[in-house]
Amino acid sequence: MNIEILKCHGSNNDFVLIDEMTGAYAFSEEDRVAIAKSLCDRNSIVGADGILFVLPSDVAEAQMRMFNPDGSEAEMCGNGLRCVARYVTEKLGKDEVVIETPEANLPVVKKEEMYEDIPSFEVNIEPVSFDAASLPLKSAHQIHIEQPIPVLSKDLTFTALSVPNPHLITVVPEIHDENLSWLGKVANQDKELLPNGVNVSYVQPLGDQKIFVRTYERGVGLTNACGTAMSASALTTVIVEMNQLNEEIFVFNRGGFVICTALKDGDDYVIKLRGNATYVYQSTVQLDVASGEVKEMKDRTLFEMENHAYAKMQSYAQEQITL
Numbered sequence: 319m320n321i322e323i324l325k326c327h328g329s330n331n332d333f334v335l336i337d338e339m340t341g342a343y344a345f346s347e348e349d350r351v352a353i354a355k356s357l358c359d360r361n362s363i364v365g366a367d368g369i370l371f372v373l374p375s376d377v378a379e380a381q382m383r384m385f386n387p388d389g390s391e392a393e394m395c396g397n398g399l400r401c402v403a404r405y406v407t408e409k410l411g412k413d414e415v416v417i418e419t420p421e422a423n424l425p426v427v428k429k430e431e432m433y434e435d436i437p438s439f440e441v442n443i444e445p446v447s448f449d450a451a452s453l454p455l456k457s458a459h460q461i462h463i464e465q466p467i468p469v470l471s472k473d474l475t476f477t478a479l480s481v482p483n484p485h486l487i488t489v490v491p492e493i494h495d496e497n498l499s500w501l502g503k504v505a506n507q508d509k510e511l512l513p514n515g516v517n518v519s520y521v522q523p524l525g526d527q528k529i530f531v532r533t534y535e536r537g538v539g540l541t542n543a544c545g546t547a548m549s550a551s552a553l554t555t556v557i558v559e560m561n562q563l564n565e566e567i568f569v570f571n572r573g574g575f576v577i578c579t580a581l582k583d584g585d586d587y588v589i590k591l592r593g594n595a596t597y598v599y600q601s602t603v604q605l606d607v608a609s610g611e612v613k614e615m616k617d618r619t620l621f622e623m624e625n626h627a628y629a630k631m632q633s634y635a636q637e638q639i640t641l
């Protein structure tokens with residue numbers, strides 16, 4: 319079958335967006351899983367960190383469903399939600415809309431450009447829970463903040479939270495990719511400890527309300543950036559590193575940077591995640607859903623100007639962390 323795709327990214331965490339509101343595809347649940355596995359495969363002619371299905375909603379302007387390359391569906395996707403925010407606001411000619419996600423209806427809003435010629439959006443990341451059962455994480459502590467997990471590490475401590483997808487956050491003086499990758503694999507294999515798997519992040523404080531975050535994503539592996547992980551990391555630094563609530567935290571990553579602000583609304587935390595929503599190209603792919611083979615890509619139109627603008631922003635982000 320022919321499927322129209324939009325390749326997009328937030329902080330170079332890249333996605334294939336498929337519009338099921340306009341396209342009369344009538345995918346089954348099995349189709350969505352198969353399409354996610356085929357189109358995200360880095361050996362195919364597309365390749366991505368995840369897939370975003372945009373569907374009609376009875377309670378919001380649109381609905382987002384996000385699948386990882388292994389075919390698992392995530393409760394939330396922060397970088398993906400900014401891309402969906404741009405897609406839906408531009409389609410409806412509005413500056414703010416609500417997007418239905420599996421656990422919450424989330425407001426998203428177009429913001430002033432965070433860097434020259436960078437379309438920028440802010441999305442709410444919620445509900446947030448520090449209850450270990452919300453991941454779930456098997457722990458002796460109901461609230462697992464800065465506590466060890468001996469099967470994962472002899473010396474590190476971890477903060478567990480769901481936003482609402484599951485995260486383990488560790489504040490470290492420096493980041494070693496091989497070590498994070500090992501930790502992420504072990505954590506995701508141990509179904510006694512973490513039955514639904516987990517996204518694992520190392521956070522390096524850079525001082526002055528700045529942090530660097532590297533994440534091993536559930537269902538993917540190491541990615542350039544993970545929006546929910548950066549949000550969870552910003553909130554964790556508010557709690558363990560005495561950063562301030564209601565103040566912007568600049569979160570740098572392999573693919574750029576975002577700005578997170580952790581707020582408290584009564585007893586509940588909400589994180590505002592602001593960052594780019596960049597279109598890479600649009601095209602039509604011919605896919606054999608049954609065999610998973612991506613046969614052909616046709617009519618590929620590159621968004622050259624915005625890719626060029628994003629490259630500049632990425633160099634700026636790199637300079638900020640090497641200064």
Ligand SMILES: N[C@@H](CCC[C@H](N)C(=O)O)C(=O)O
Binds near residue numbers: 386393395396483517
């Ligand atoms: N990259 C995303 C998160 C995608 C889902 C995640 N891998 C999970 O399974 O929870 C983001 O930007 O938040």
